[in-house]
Amino acid sequence: MEFPTWAEVDLDRFGRNITAIRAAIGPDCKVLLVVKADAYGHGAIEISRAAMDAGVSMLGVATLHEGIELRSAGLSTPIVILSPSLLSEVDEIIEHRLTPCVSSLEFAELLSRRCVAHEVISRIHVEVDTGMGRTGVSDGDALEFLQRIVAMRNLKLEGVFTHFPDADSGNTFFAEEQLRRFHEILDSLARKKIEVPIRHAANSAGILSLPQSRLDMVRPGILAYGYYPSNRVPAAIGVEGVMSFKSRVVQLRSVPAGRFISYGRTYQAKRATRVGVLPVGYGHGLPWLLSNRGEVLIRGRRAPIVGRVTMDLTMVDSTEIPDVAIGDEAVLFGEQGGSRVTLEEVAERAETIPYEILCSMGKRVVRIFLREGHPAKVLTLVGERHESETLETTGARRTRKVQYKSSRIPSSG
Ligand SMILES: Cc1ncc(COP(=O)(O)O)c(C=O)c1O
CATH class of the missing domain: 2.40.37.10 (Lyase, Ornithine Decarboxylase; Chain A, domain 1)
Structure with a gap:
């Protein structure tokens, strides 16, 4: 079985990376593995399954469709949509039991109403922007926002988190200040008797450079795939490129x-x-x-x-x-x-970053998933490839049969 161009994804190495991360963070800290952008180009379904085997607690995607892809592959683990979702996506988020990150009252109100109508409870996470300057609610608005959210019917606040823009810079001054501000907000929530089951902050850079930011859960991406976020973080956890x-x-x-x-x-x-x-x-x-x-x-x-x-x-x-x-x-x-x-x-x-190269890996690059150094699964543009060889009963002639099983999500309509 030869291909013109392919990527080998070593699932054993990936499993060892997760084991190394879990050993470093200890048994009381969970892992949300970031599998957005097709698990940084590695193949979201296969990586997510291997992640479950390795003891990961949650998966993080960026879009509704990434979440549906994993659910359709039979993954029942909690899946957090890390980017803000559209109002029009609410019903599908509920249908596929995905956990949205809520950053507007309008979205939260609609989600709450639709959950009441569907008679379900939706878990939600809220990002507090302490300095990333991207998504979430500003730190100054966070307390009031969270007080309003927890009062809404059929929503269960599961997590509150923040994100570091430069914990990989070799200078943790800014990240430490963000963490201090995050703790202030968590303390105010505690004073208001608002329970936050999972507090999380650390991406790969945070895990490595700021161990005190590991809190209840960490959110590694690049580190799990075997690379350090930059050469200015301590290589405190040994990982291998997957x-x-x-x-x-x-x-x-x-x-x-x-x-x-x-x-x-x-x-x-x-x-x-x-x-x-x-x-x-x-x-x-x-x-x-x-x-x-x-x-x-x-x-x-x-x-x-x-x-x-x-x-x-x-x-x-x-x-x-x-x-x-x-x-x-x-x-x-x-x-x-x-x-x-x-x-x-x-x-x-x-002139780019490892992240971009991994995420740009195109669909026509065959993915060969390795177990114990051997191909365990081959994914091509036209589906999963299976090859079988049979010996004809009448003689010694061998016939080779190649089949492709489409991985497209079956339509329910
Ligand atoms: C909110 C959030 N958390 C965690 C991560 C993982 O980052 P890294 O791959 O640097 O560990 C990302 C990735 O961009 C992210 O957006």
Whole structure:
């Protein structure tokens, strides 16, 4: 089973990362795993199932549809929609038992009314903006807002949280001030006898740089996928990268000195060059800024990207790679033969952050989920791939059958 371009997602490594995070935070602190943007490109359903096995308590998504995707896959765990939802989404939020983050009274009132009508109780979380400057209610308005919310019928305040914008900066002064302000608000709530079962604040950077921010629950994303949010946080919890991104040489060309390569003719061969063509481009999630900058691994050696990365194809100079052949594996990030190209390196060369590269991993990149180093599941653009081989009874002829099981959510209408 070979693919032109694929990402290997090592579910055992992922499980070990969660175990390491849980060991560091201790038994009294829960984990809400952030699985938005298809679990940072890794595959939300498979990652969420592995997360449940590893003892994660809640999942965090950004959109209604991300929540429905997980429910349709049979996940019954609490799922928090971390971004604000639209009024028009209320009924589906209730139907799929998703937990919204409430940041307006209008939304809360509608949710409450619809819950009463459906005769259900909706759990809700409220974000207090202590300095992120994005979503939630401002710290100054939080007490009054929460007092109004808890009085509404059929709503159950489950969590109150805040978010750090720069706990990964190497200077925790601002995050500490945010945490102090958050505690002030929690204390005022306690004085008003408003119970907050789960107080949470720490993203990956908070978990690592500000242990006192772990509170009742932490919300790791990038750390669970095996990367540190920056190189300025203490690497206090050991994690391993879960994903490797790979492609294959599909064509080899001998190019004489002086010839140009790819769009814009930005690269001119200075010598006779053996050019390897890889079937991967920005349409798969390989950053265009790696044009004439990136490096891939072939046979354990580095081959520089020459010319512009195109939508589907990228060229590399493989002149220095002895015996390079069509079909050779090319590692865009990950390990090969004892060498390594790290995601952080790729992000730096592409002037972006590891998060963006992971989340940009396109649908046509085959995901191979590994267990004990072997493929346990293969997800392609056209569904989950199954391959079976049968021996015909009449002779020794083998027949191979490939089937794709569509992962699309079945319609109920
Ligand atoms: C509210 C919230 N909490 C936690 C996270 C996880 O962040 P990280 O991946 O840096 O751990 C995110 C991600 O953007 C987020 O928006």
